[in-house]
Amino acid sequence: MKSTITDVAKLAGVSIKTVSRVINREDSVTEDTQNRVAAAVKQLNYQPNQAARNLKGTNSYTLGFVYDNPNAYYIIQMQEGILAECHERGYELIIHPCNAKQVDIIDEIKSMAKRSQLAGLVISPPLSETPEVLAAIEELNLSYVRIIPGSHDSVESTPCVFVHDQDAAYKITEHLIQQGHTDIAFIGGDKEHRSTDERLNGYMAALKAYQITFKTDYIIDGQYTFDSGATGAKNLLGLEQKPTAIFCCNDEIAAGALFAARLSGFQIPQQLAIAGFEDSPFSRQTLPQLTTAAQPTNMIARKAAGLLISHIAAKRSKAKTIQTTVHQHFEPQLLIRESTQLNSQSAKSSKN
Amino acid sequence: MKSTITDVAKLAGVSIKTVSRVINREDSVTEDTQNRVAAAVKQLNYQPNQAARNLKGTNSYTLGFVYDNPNAYYIIQMQEGILAECHERGYELIIHPCNAKQVDIIDEIKSMAKRSQLAGLVISPPLSETPEVLAAIEELNLSYVRIIPGSHDSVESTPCVFVHDQDAAYKITEHLIQQGHTDIAFIGGDKEHRSTDERLNGYMAALKAYQITFKTDYIIDGQYTFDSGATGAKNLLGLEQKPTAIFCCNDEIAAGALFAARLSGFQIPQQLAIAGFEDSPFSRQTLPQLTTAAQPTNMIARKAAGLLISHIAAKRSKAKTIQTTVHQHFEPQLLIRESTQLNSQSAKSSKN
DNA sequence: ATTAACAATGACAACGCTGTCAATAGAAAC
């Protein structure tokens, strides 16, 4: 039933080593031989045994994904992207949820990396922003990619995928401006998260570009929670000069703001436009649905995994020039829905 | 740096086989020897190499988790539970998201099971309710556990963890009754999901137990969506004799119902009580927060993985009596929050 | 024509662990 490299070799009439060569795309194999082997592989439905491949100490075909993030939706997207890439490139993935605040987090990561003989690690925010964690991995001499909000100006010599929150925030703000708004407020997320700053910067940049002077009253500190959005909106709507639009730092905040505003009798979007950020399920679980910005998390994760695998391969083949830094830009997508759009067909809401 | 079983054996002054015995908790090892080995393991910070363990064809220490579920929150909980158990018992986990509607799903599962040399599979709903998938796994002669809504009356001879949605629904309904309600409506989820029926049964049972005659008007078909909740509530509140409480089949529906009710000017919970189901993040993202029922998904998953591992171990040791069927009951937890509770301190809402 | 160089392939060991079976030692039975 289960075929091994030996079976393939026999069928193809070559040695197991040659089969191995074909599998691993090494050079020095005749095209003819390659074809014969490929045919045999197909016929026997042969799958290399991962355990055996990993055993030969030198290299491994297992990646790790370490995360600490309360947002299940984000993680699942991430994970599925990484898995897709791993699958395609013949790697396995070990997933490791953890708690950044835990004392022995460093040991834990080290221990898992060792136990599973990882070839590399994919690290998502906020872990990817934690210097101690990065230092620990560096020390293990393990390859890794980080996914981080920001732009590549700031950054050192390790593979990274940058998520351009700032651009996305700019786009959203711009959209609000184009809808005719000039009194646009901003409700922020947790200050420790780099993303909050990024998004605020995008907001400011858009205002500036359109020569709208911003009011400090309109910038509200908050957290990434529903309550924070509700409170923020209540405060904003109690101002002398109310804003006509609110850009919320994520969808949860926006959902809270929307709820509070509607309860206070505001018509959305007629009297107040509200935009979120992230394209989480929350943005579709409101009435009306929220305009938001989507980062292609799945693709970002996939790209990150791809980068990592290539990096590992380069390292393996002792390439003199390992291209250590790789920049990757992802265009965020603006999802315009009913919460900001005045005219249009989408008024019939409710039935999707 | 990285120590192997040989290093441990040397340090402990025993053979590698003995170390192996201690690691795998086989019998026939003196307590004294065990201690010596354990000490050496600790001193060297030894971790068995998983790849090598898996290599010896006969058994593997890798489990698989196959899922197809749109609910990210549920999957993450599930996954973390399984991972915790795997970690504790020295197993690894390969995660495989998939699409049940895909044509070649069966082949896909077979292929992954083979490639990763899985020792067993954990299957969650709705895949765990799909006969073809189960048949395929059966054919692979692979151990597996299923997690399914229902009770053990119905079921065959494979390890299962049953999630008693009915009991939980009963509890919620009972809670509403105890709050003084008699006009209690029900908004259901998708009909294809077994859980919808289970929850409806619980609702009916509670009404019956308290001798409340139910009105067919009060039972609304729906889907597991926010919109469905909003529409359902609107209809219910348009009835001649309005219900004073609504039990929604999950939290998304409840969030929709809550939103619609508040917009129509109803005070929650004073004029209308609303309860959800699942304890998803949605239940905390409303104003007021939703009463709901929590299934301990994490623990359920953990238990399932534990069951599977034990089952595999039994099979391995050629135990004459493999206990094939295992029933496991989990007590759902009632989370009473502001959306149903009239009196009480929790009125101060909003600030958690 | 002879040699050197290179491209393509194969033989074989090794990776770290567990299964099998043999060896030892002490206890129990004769």
Place this chain on the structure above:
DNA sequence: GTTTCTATTGACAGCGTTGTCATTGTTAAT
């Protein structure tokens, strides 16, 4: 005291793959 049993331990092969190095055949250089 000798034999049998049992509990504890160890020696060694082998899992499926890749790395190393040797071998073959072919082409280019002399």
